[in-house]
Amino acid sequence: MGGERLSTALREALASAFVAFLLALPLVGFRLSETQQGIGIVTRFDWVAWGVACVFAGRLLMAYWRGSRADILGHLPAMPALPAVSGKAFVAIFLIFAVAMPFLPFSDRYLVEIAITVLIYVMLGWGLNIVVGLAGLLDLGYVAFYAVGAYTYALLAVNFELSFWLCLPLAGLLAALFGILLGFPVLRLRGDYLAIVTLGFGEMIRVVLLNWKDFSGGPNGITSIPRPSFFGLDFAREAEEGQTTFSAFFGLEYSPMHRIVFLYYLILVLALVTNFFTLRMRRLPVGRAWEALREDEIACRALGINPTNVKLSAFALGAMFGGFAGAFFATRQGFISPESFSFIESAVILAIVVLGGMGSQIGVVIAAAFLILVPEMLRDFSQYRMVMFGAAMVLIMLWRPQGLVAHRKPSARLEAGA
Amino acid sequence: MAATPLLSVQNVKANYGPVEALRGVSLDVFPGEIVALIGANGAGKSTLLMTICGDPRASAGRVVYDGTDITNRPLHEMVRLGIAQSPEGRRIFPRMTVFENLQMGAFAGDPANFEADVERVFRLFPRLAERREQRAGTMSGGEQQMLAIGRALMSRPRLLLLDEPSLGLAPLLVAQIFATIKEINRGEGVTVLLVEQNAYHALRLAHRGYVLVNGSIRMSGPGAELLANPDIQKAYLAGGHH
Numbered sequence: 001m002g003g004e005r006l007s008t009a010l011r012e013a014l015a016s017a018f019v020a021f022l023l024a025l026p027l028v029g030f031r032l033s034e035t036q037q038g039i040g041i042v043t044r045f046d047w048v049a050w051g052v053a054c055v056f057a058g059r060l061l062m063a064y065w066r067g068s069r070a071d072i073l074g075h076l077p078a079m080p081a082l083p084a085v086s087g088k089a090f091v092a093i094f095l096i097f098a099v100a101m102p103f104l105p106f107s108d109r110y111l112v113e114i115a116i117t118v119l120i121y122v123m124l125g126w127g128l129n130i131v132v133g134l135a136g137l138l139d140l141g142y143v144a145f146y147a148v149g150a151y152t153y154a155l156l157a158v159n160f161e162l163s164f165w166l167c168l169p170l171a172g173l174l175a176a177l178f179g180i181l182l183g184f185p186v187l188r189l190r191g192d193y194l195a196i197v198t199l200g201f202g203e204m205i206r207v208v209l210l211n212w213k214d215f216s217g218g219p220n221g222i223t224s225i226p227r228p229s230f231f232g233l234d235f236a237r238e239a240e241e242g243q244t245t246f247s248a249f250f251g252l253e254y255s256p257m258h259r260i261v262f263l264y265y266l267i268l269v270l271a272l273v274t275n276f277f278t279l280r281m282r283r284l285p286v287g288r289a290w291e292a293l294r295e296d297e298i299a300c301r302a303l304g305i306n307p308t309n310v311k312l313s314a315f316a317l318g319a320m321f322g323g324f325a326g327a328f329f330a331t332r333q334g335f336i337s338p339e340s341f342s343f344i345e346s347a348v349i350l351a352i353v354v355l356g357g358m359g360s361q362i363g364v365v366i367a368a369a370f371l372i373l374v375p376e377m378l379r380d381f382s383q384y385r386m387v388m389f390g391a392a393m394v395l396i397m398l399w400r401p402q403g404l405v406a407h408r409k410p411s412a413r414l415e416a417g418a
Numbered sequence: 419m420a421a422t423p424l425l426s427v428q429n430v431k432a433n434y435g436p437v438e439a440l441r442g443v444s445l446d447v448f449p450g451e452i453v454a455l456i457g458a459n460g461a462g463k464s465t466l467l468m469t470i471c472g473d474p475r476a477s478a479g480r481v482v483y484d485g486t487d488i489t490n491r492p493l494h495e496m497v498r499l500g501i502a503q504s505p506e507g508r509r510i511f512p513r514m515t516v517f518e519n520l521q522m523g524a525f526a527g528d529p530a531n532f533e534a535d536v537e538r539v540f541r542l543f544p545r546l547a548e549r550r551e552q553r554a555g556t557m558s559g560g561e562q563q564m565l566a567i568g569r570a571l572m573s574r575p576r577l578l579l580l581d582e583p584s585l586g587l588a589p590l591l592v593a594q595i596f597a598t599i600k601e602i603n604r605g606e607g608v609t610v611l612l613v614e615q616n617a618y619h620a621l622r623l624a625h626r627g628y629v630l631v632n633g634s635i636r637m638s639g640p641g642a643e644l645l646a647n648p649d650i651q652k653a654y655l656a657g658g659h660h
Contacts, residue, residue, distance in 0.1 A: 285525060292511050292522045299509035302471070304497030304526030304573065410515045410551065 009063035013056050020055035024048045090362065098268055102261045109260060116264050116332065118372045120325055123271040125352040125364035127321030130278055132350065133359035134287065135314035136294025138195040141182070141202025142349050145175040145319035147209060147341035149326025154222040154336055155215075164228035168327050175323025176316040178205075183315035187308055190297075202346055210338040221337025227259065228266065228331050235259035263332050270328060274321045275361055281317070282411045290314050291359070291411070355396060357403025366404050422485070424449045424577055424609050425470070425501075430479035430489075432469045439465040441633040442479065447577070452603050452610040454624035454641060456617040456654060462633040463613040464506050467579050471496050471503060483577070497526040502575035506582060508566040512555025516546055519554050519565055523572030531574065538606075539568035542598055560591035564598075571602065577609045578602065584616040592616065596623050617654035621645040629654075 029048045030041055102112050124146060131139045149171040156162045156170065186197050209216045216222070227235060233246040237254050246262075247254040281287035289310045292300050297307055330336050352371055356363025370392075378388055396404075423446035432440040439462045447453045457463050469476050471493045481489045483499060496503070511519050520539060524532050540547035543564040549557060554565055563583055570578060583599065584592040596619050602608050614620035621627050624641040629650065637644065644650050 288518070288522060289525065291514065295511040295513055296509050298493075298505060299511065300522075301493040302496070302503050302505050302509070303522055303569070304494050305522075306492075306494045408513055410518055412518055412521055 009060055012063055013059040016059040017052050017056040021048065021052045024051045094362075094365065102264055109257060112257075112260050112264050114373070114376055116260070116267055118369055119264070119267040119271050120329060120332075121349065121352060121368040121372055122365050123267065123274050123325045123328075124322060124349045125356065125368050126271065126274045126278060126361065127318050127325065128349050128353050129318075129356075129359060129361065129364055130281075130290070130321070131314050131318035132353050134278075134282070134294065135290040135311065136358075137311060137314060138191060138198070139315075139318070140195045140199035140343075140346055140350065141205075142198075142318070142322055143341045143343070143345040144182075144202040144205040145178060145322030146326040146329065146345065147205050147338075148175045148178050148319075149323030150330040150336050150341070151209065151216060151222070151326075152323065153327035154225045154330045157226045157331075158222055158224070161226075164226070164327070164331050168324060171327035172320040172323040175326065176320040179315040179317075179319025180312055182319075183312045187311055199343070199346075202341075202343060206338050206341050206343075209341070216338075219337060219339075221335060221339075222330075223335050225330050225334050225336065227334065228263075230262055235262065263328075267328055267332075270324055274324075277317075277321075278361065286310065286313055288411060294359075351393075355403060357400075357405040359408060360403065360405040363403055363405035421448055423447055423482075424484055425611065426480075426482040427466070427470065428480045428482065430466070430469055430476045430481060432465060432474050432476050434465075434474060439474070439633055440469060440476075443630070443633070443635055444479075445628050445635065445638070447609060447611050449576075449609055450603075450607060451626065452599070452612060452624045454612045454614055454617075454620035454627040455630055456614055456620055456627060457630035458654075459615070461630045463615075463630055464581055465633075466630065467503065467506075467581050467611070467613055470579065471501070497573045497575075500574075500576040501579065502570040502573050502577070503579035504563075504566040504570045504581060504583065507585075508562050510554045510562050510565050510569065512553065514554060515551050516554055516557075516565055517550045519569050520546075520572050523569035525573075527573045532572075535572050535574065539571055542571070542601065543568050560587050560595070563587060563591075563595060567595075567598070567602075571606075571608070575608060577611065580610060580612045582613060582615060584614060584619060592619060596620075599623065617650065618645070621650075 025048055028051060029045055030043060032039055033042045034040075101107060101115055124142070127145075128139065128142045131137050131142070152171040152174045153164065153167040156167045157164065162170075182198065182201050186194050189197060210219055212218070229235070230246050233244060233249050234240070235246050235258050237245070239245045239248060245254070246252075246258055252258070278287075282291070289300065289305050290313075292303075292305065293307060293310050293314075300307060300310070329340070333340075348371060352364055352367045355371070356365075356367035374392065375389060378384070381388070425447040427443060427445045429442045429444050430440055431438070431442055443462075443466055445453070445455070455463050455466065465474065468474060470481050472488075472490050473493050475490045479489070480487055483501065486499075488496075488499065491499075511522060514522070517536075520536055521532075524535060527535070540550075545561055546564055546568055549561060554562060557565070563585075567578075567580065567583065570580075580599065583595050587595065599610060599612070600623055603610050612620055612624065621641040621644050626639065627641045627644045628635050629637040629644065637647070637650070639647075645655075
């Protein structure tokens with residue numbers, strides 16, 4: 001028995017090492033370098049050897065863990081306690097922390113800025129969660145709606161001097177419209193096919209923005225996008241003619257932190273609205289139909305649910321929140337260009353949803369914090385950031401393949417006694 | 419049975435690509451009846467049920483329900499007409515609880531009836547009441563079948579289409595499920611069209627039966643009569659009664 005296991009483990013480890021060798025030889029083994037005579041090739045076969053040895057040893061160790069059948073799971077500290085703190089208490093602690101965050105003693109400008117970024121991704125994750133997590137429609141082009149929202153605000157604000165508060169709903173509305181536009185042709189598609197078409201859609205939007213110079217500014221993007229005001233009060237040092245600044249109105253000394261803290265609360269509220277709306281929808285027939293559709297489309301139709309309406313509503317609402325987040329992004333950055341809306345953004349948002357455990361709202365928060373904070377913390381090791389990121393993803397997939405928070409809470413319960 | 423049929427399938431043909439699955443099938447289901455459609459694997463039984471519901475589309479013939487031509491109406495409109503179905507393979511929502519599954523069954527119905535309908539399903543299947551908060555996917559095959567039928571009943575149908583309710587169930591459970599179908603029919607007055615491979619149970623339960631062979635009706639008659647027919651005994655009942 002033991003010998004057999006060992007030989008299987010050895011075979012698997014050899015196979016992994018071979019794959020690693022095939023990949024490492026061209027990618028690591030040869031390197032172009034500039035010499036006096038022009039460009040030459042430097043070989044680094046020792047690097048390849050080390051890499052292959054590491055993969056071999058790693059795979060063997062994994063097989064050993066597997067073999068002892070406690071699995072890797074048994075060797076890592078127990079994790080499921082996270083949501084088990086009792087959902088309500090966890091949410092309450094999280095909320096209090098989120099509200100108090102900018103005023104905590106350790107908070108500085110840098111931390112609040114990062115928190116804003118995390119919250120943008122939380123909001124995007126919650127928005128995409130409607131489409132992917134609840135309705136089960138794999139959307140790889142979600143960033144397109146983010147872009148639509150951002151450009152809607154930027155163009156309206158720069159060209160027509162409309163205020164942020166007016167543009168915000170417009171951005172959401174237009175993004176929702178694009179969601180329906182995308183939804184129609186893909187109604188009959190599922191799974192891989194749907195993913196490919198949505199991926200194409202996302203790229204289409206980006207390429208159009210990149211090339212339609214007169215409209216979107218092309219690769220130069222749009223600059224000096226107006227910042228939002230606090231109900232008409234600007235966050236400026238000096239007031240413009242006939243206006244009052246935020247600091248003057250409240251008798252505060254001017255500080256650039258005011259605007260950042262305001263942006264923080266703005267995105268916090270926007271994200272919470274997204275969350276609240278989604279939770280509410282889950283209890284309504286439409287929301288329940290989303291989840292049923294994810295489970296079984298034919299059964300849905302047999303029960304009288306029209307899948308067309310259900311899918312379109314999921315696309316439209318998911319896109320709408322992407323649009324809101326986009327408008328916020330534009331006003332926060334003050335500058336947008338198509339570069340901010342590349343496929344990698346869609347991938348990160350999707351990773352947040354999948355990692356969080358499809359359909360879980362708390363999971364999205366944890367995953368967003370993880371995916372945004374970890375690269376941020378690893379800034380000092382930025383050369384190895386992608387390696388560590390990849391290793392973290394592999395670990396998660398081994399550890400909790402169903403996502404961080406996989407438990408689905410029923411949306412309805414029968415009252416006792418009924 | 420001089421009354422007009424509740425469901426009338428008239429010379430219906432259907433294809434899967436170039437393959438002719440139904441070659442002109444006609445059958446009638448009268449109000450208050452249980453009609454069993456039996457036949458071997460691949461005879462076209464499930465296809466017929468699905469064609470009644472519009473997918474695959476009938477290439478010829480008509481499906482008339484309660485005096486209205488419903489040929490090739492979209493599947494999701496059937497429930498509003500009063501036709502509920504428990505599709506092949508049960509198709510319950512595995513990640514949802516029993517209660518949520520029933521809620522989905524009532525999707526097209528009047529919310530005012532909801533509580534009464536849940537109670538009715540729990541009375542027919544007390545087992546489901548015990549498991550109401552359990553995830554449907556974690557239940558046994560028999561319980562899932564009960565849920566599939568119960569869910570279909572939530573829309574208060576006049577006609578219930580059942581596809582292989584005995585599939586993969588232990589003999590004791592099969593008897594139990596069929597007893598409940600009888601109660602749904604006799605006690606609740608729901609007309610039932612039942613597709614079954616388990617010919618013995620189906621024909622014993624049904625008022626009338628049809629035998630489907632290679633996409634066309636080979637034989638029809640009262641259930642007891644078909645059950646006694648030597649050809650049917652040889653073809654579908656060999657291997658004993660179970």
